[in-house]
Amino acid sequence: MDAVDVKGARVLVTGASGFIGGRLCRRLVEGGAEVHAVRWASPLRDGAGLVEHRLDLTDEKAAGELYESVRPEVVFNLASRVAGARDLELLLPTFHANLAAAVYLMAAAARHGCRRFVQIGSLEEPEGEATAVPSSPYAAGKWAASGYGRMCHALYGLPIVFARLFMVYGPGQHDLKKLIPYTILSLARGATPSFSSGSRPVDWVYVDDVVEGLLRLATAPGLEGRRLDLGSGTLHTVRQVVETLFALLAPGTSPSFGGREDRIMEQVRKADLEATEKHLGWRPATPLEAGLRATVDWYLNAHPSGRQETP
Numbered sequence: 001m002d003a004v005d006v007k008g009a010r011v012l013v014t015g016a017s018g019f020i021g022g023r024l025c026r027r028l029v030e031g032g033a034e035v036h037a038v039r040w041a042s043p044l045r046d047g048a049g050l051v052e053h054r055l056d057l058t059d060e061k062a063a064g065e066l067y068e069s070v071r072p073e074v075v076f077n078l079a080s081r082v083a084g085a086r087d088l089e090l091l092l093p094t095f096h097a098n099l100a101a102a103v104y105l106m107a108a109a110a111r112h113g114c115r116r117f118v119q120i121g122s123l124e125e126p127e128g129e130a131t132a133v134p135s136s137p138y139a140a141g142k143w144a145a146s147g148y149g150r151m152c153h154a155l156y157g158l159p160i161v162f163a164r165l166f167m168v169y170g171p172g173q174h175d176l177k178k179l180i181p182y183t184i185l186s187l188a189r190g191a192t193p194s195f196s197s198g199s200r201p202v203d204w205v206y207v208d209d210v211v212e213g214l215l216r217l218a219t220a221p222g223l224e225g226r227r228l229d230l231g232s233g234t235l236h237t238v239r240q241v242v243e244t245l246f247a248l249l250a251p252g253t254s255p256s257f258g259g260r261e262d263r264i265m266e267q268v269r270k271a272d273l274e275a276t277e278k279h280l281g282w283r284p285a286t287p288l289e290a291g292l293r294a295t296v297d298w299y300l301n302a303h304p305s306g307r308q309e310t311p
Contacts, residue, residue, distance in 0.1 A: 098141025166231030231271025
């Protein structure tokens with residue numbers, strides 16, 4: 001794939017403290033973009049090409065003032081509360097973080113203008129008619145944000161595109177309770193990880209491949225209003241991924257499945273790469289086993305004791 005030219009572009013990245021957002025910011029800075037990064041957690045290091053903004057995007061006034069001051073050419077809206085649990089306690093926090101903040105940014109972008117607004121969607125969003133039922137507060141928030149984005153494109157000309165991300169994995173994932181870092185660090189410290197049945201088929205995609213796809217979504221012409229998938233186009237079960245990690249870290253041993261209940265209403269779908277390749281010239285470059293090896297190496301270096309401290 002040809003390199004993506006972002007040199008000189010003024011870019012706003014929300015969710016810059018996240019697993020994907022952090023790697024996207026580094027890639028943008030390396031490419032010569034002027035990056036304005038929004039995060040709520042520990043500070044980024046301001047420097048050549050990067051300016052940090054510390055604010056709560058669920059505050060409508062703050063979000064609007066940020067947009068008006070930065071006047072970005074490109075927006076990557078990765079800000080989100082990422083939690084797959086079905087707990088009632090997640091309903092309102094997820095509404096504010098995943099929907100309200102997105103709508104505030106869309107309104108500001110429609111008002112002040114931009115060249116491209118990249119809204120991050122999820123494989124968890126339900127397909128089909130209005131009677132489709134989201135499987136979690138997270139899925140509902142993402143689904144509703146996509147609906148608002150389509151409306152803003154149709155009514156107000158917002159140049160929005162939608163990136164439907166599949167199961168992103170790789171070095172630097174902050175949530176150490178997620179399957180891959182949890183399994184790696186458990187095995188590294190000699191503990192026995194506990195799993196559900198492991199039967200769910202999942203489309204796994206390496207984080208650096210996703211970042212490349214996002215850059216192409218921001219720069220490829222004629223995509224306004226379109227949703228494109230960023231995934232591998234292949235399904236591997238949770239069991240297969242876990243067994244690969246055991247082979248890398250604890251050869252000769254076997255994982256035990258069924259110690260936890262399967263989560264209800266899990267989504268099973270794979271990326272449509274035909275459309276993505278047609279419009280972006282993008283396919284993921286990292287095979288699953290190679291990506292898992294790189295991820296194992298990163299976590300073992302970052303957490304040499306195997307201790308699950310908070311990053």
